[in-house]
Amino acid sequence: MTSSSSSQVITEYGKQNIFARETQPQLVEDYTSYPEEAEKTNGRWAMIGMVSLLVSYFTTGQIIPGIF
Numbered sequence: 780m781t782s783s784s785s786s787q788v789i790t791e792y793g794k795q796n797i798f799a800r801e802t803q804p805q806l807v808e809d810y811t812s813y814p815e816e817a818e819k820t821n822g823r824w825a826m827i828g829m830v831s832l833l834v835s836y837f838t839t840g841q842i843i844p845g846i847f
Contacts, residue, residue: 788796835844 788800790796832842836842
């Protein structure tokens with residue numbers, strides 16, 4: 780005895796599709812503050828890089844430990 784559920788998908792070959800259902804993509808159309816946020820993020824990563832460069836120079840005496 781077979782029961783058919785609405786969540787099952789049967790392929791054209793008569794087999795049950797066992798893969799997960801695909802979610803619908805969602806479009807976000809609010810990009811008004813994206814450039815400002817990207818600029819802040821880039822600046823923060825640059826500051827982290829400069830601080831880590833200074834810390835490595837003061838602790839090891841080399842700009843890039845093991846290379847310079």
